[in-house]
Amino acid sequence: MTHTNPTITLIMAGRRRRQGRWILVTSLLAVLACVLCCAMLMLGNTVYPVKDVIRALSGEQIKGVSFAVSTIRLPRMLAGLFAGFAFGVAGYVFQTMLRNPLANPNVIGITSGSSVAAVFCIVVLQASGAVISVASVVAGLATVILIYLLSRGKAFSIGRLILIGIGIQAMIDAAISYLMLISAEQDLPAAVRWLTGSLNGAQMDRLPPLMIAVLICTPIIIVLGKQLNLLELGEQAATSLGVDTDKSRIALIVSSVCMIAIATATTGPIAFVSFLAGPIAKRLVGIGFSNIIPAGLVGINLVLAADLIGQFATPYRFPVGIITGLLGAPYLIFLLVRMNRKGEL
Structure with a gap:
C-alpha cells in the first residue's frame, strides 16, 4: 500500500483550488463580455430586441434595424472588443x-509613440486608415526600441526604463501639441477625437488589421507565457532556469507593441485600460496561473462598459477614453502613494 506525502497532497489541493478559481473567474469575465457585447448591439437611440438583432446580423433586411446594427453598432462593438483585449494583454x-505596475504602454511612452505618428498622418499627410495603422506600428516599435536601448547601459534596469519612458513620453506629447497647433482647423476635430480614445466612427473595413494582429500575436504571447512568468522572478533567476531573457523579452515586446499600436491606430489611445486590466485580473484570479487571457477579458469589459457609460449614463455623450481616464487616474495616484511609502520610487 502506497502512502501519499502529506505535503504533496496539500500542494496538489492548493493547485486544484487555484485552477478552479482561474476557470471560474475567467468564465465569468467571458460571460460578462458577452453580455456587454449584446448590450452594445441592442442599445442606442432606439432599443432593439434580441430577436431583431439576431435577424439583422444573419443578413435579413429589417427597416431601420439592419443599418443601425450592422453599420453602426457592430463595428463599434468589435472595435471595443478587440482593442480592449489588445490593451489588456499588452499592459499585463x-x-x-x-515587474512594475507602472511599466505599462501608457506610462512609458509606447502609446504616445503610436499616437504622434497617427496625429502626423491625420493633420499633415491627411492619410487613410491603412497608412495610419502602418505608421502607428512602426512608430510604436521605434519608440520601444529607443527606450529599451537607452535603458540598458551596462546592464538592463527596470527603473531606468520607466524613467526614460516617462521622459520620452513627455517629449512626444510636446510634439503632438505642436502638430495640433500647426494643423488646419478642419483637421482638429478628428485629431482631438482620436487622441481622446473613442469608438465613434468605427468602420468594418478598418477593423481587419486589428483583428489579425490580435489573432496572431495572442497565441505567441500565450506560448511565451511560461517565459513571461519566469521573467517576473528577475533577470538572474530567469537565466538560471534556462530562459533566454533577451530573445523572450524581444518576442514579447514586439508582439505586444504590434497589438497595442494597431489598437491605438484604430480607436485612439484609450486611457488606462492597459494600466488597469492586469492588476484587476491578478486580484480576481490570484496567482499560480497565467493571467494573459483574464487580463484581455478585463480589458474588453473595461472598454465596453466605459463606452456604454459614456453613451447612456448622462445627458451628454462622452468618448470611452474620458470614462476610462476617470477610472484610471485615481488608481494611478493611489499606486504612486503606496509605492512611495514602500520606498519603491
Whole structure:
C-alpha cells in the first residue's frame, strides 16, 4: 500500500483550488463580455430586441434595424472588443515582464509613440486608415526600441526604463501639441477625437488589421507565457532556469507593441485600460496561473462598459477614453502613494 506525502497532497489541493478559481473567474469575465457585447448591439437611440438583432446580423433586411446594427453598432462593438483585449494583454505583459505596475504602454511612452505618428498622418499627410495603422506600428516599435536601448547601459534596469519612458513620453506629447497647433482647423476635430480614445466612427473595413494582429500575436504571447512568468522572478533567476531573457523579452515586446499600436491606430489611445486590466485580473484570479487571457477579458469589459457609460449614463455623450481616464487616474495616484511609502520610487 502506497502512502501519499502529506505535503504533496496539500500542494496538489492548493493547485486544484487555484485552477478552479482561474476557470471560474475567467468564465465569468467571458460571460460578462458577452453580455456587454449584446448590450452594445441592442442599445442606442432606439432599443432593439434580441430577436431583431439576431435577424439583422444573419443578413435579413429589417427597416431601420439592419443599418443601425450592422453599420453602426457592430463595428463599434468589435472595435471595443478587440482593442480592449489588445490593451489588456499588452499592459499585463509589460507589467509582468518588467515587474512594475507602472511599466505599462501608457506610462512609458509606447502609446504616445503610436499616437504622434497617427496625429502626423491625420493633420499633415491627411492619410487613410491603412497608412495610419502602418505608421502607428512602426512608430510604436521605434519608440520601444529607443527606450529599451537607452535603458540598458551596462546592464538592463527596470527603473531606468520607466524613467526614460516617462521622459520620452513627455517629449512626444510636446510634439503632438505642436502638430495640433500647426494643423488646419478642419483637421482638429478628428485629431482631438482620436487622441481622446473613442469608438465613434468605427468602420468594418478598418477593423481587419486589428483583428489579425490580435489573432496572431495572442497565441505567441500565450506560448511565451511560461517565459513571461519566469521573467517576473528577475533577470538572474530567469537565466538560471534556462530562459533566454533577451530573445523572450524581444518576442514579447514586439508582439505586444504590434497589438497595442494597431489598437491605438484604430480607436485612439484609450486611457488606462492597459494600466488597469492586469492588476484587476491578478486580484480576481490570484496567482499560480497565467493571467494573459483574464487580463484581455478585463480589458474588453473595461472598454465596453466605459463606452456604454459614456453613451447612456448622462445627458451628454462622452468618448470611452474620458470614462476610462476617470477610472484610471485615481488608481494611478493611489499606486504612486503606496509605492512611495514602500520606498519603491
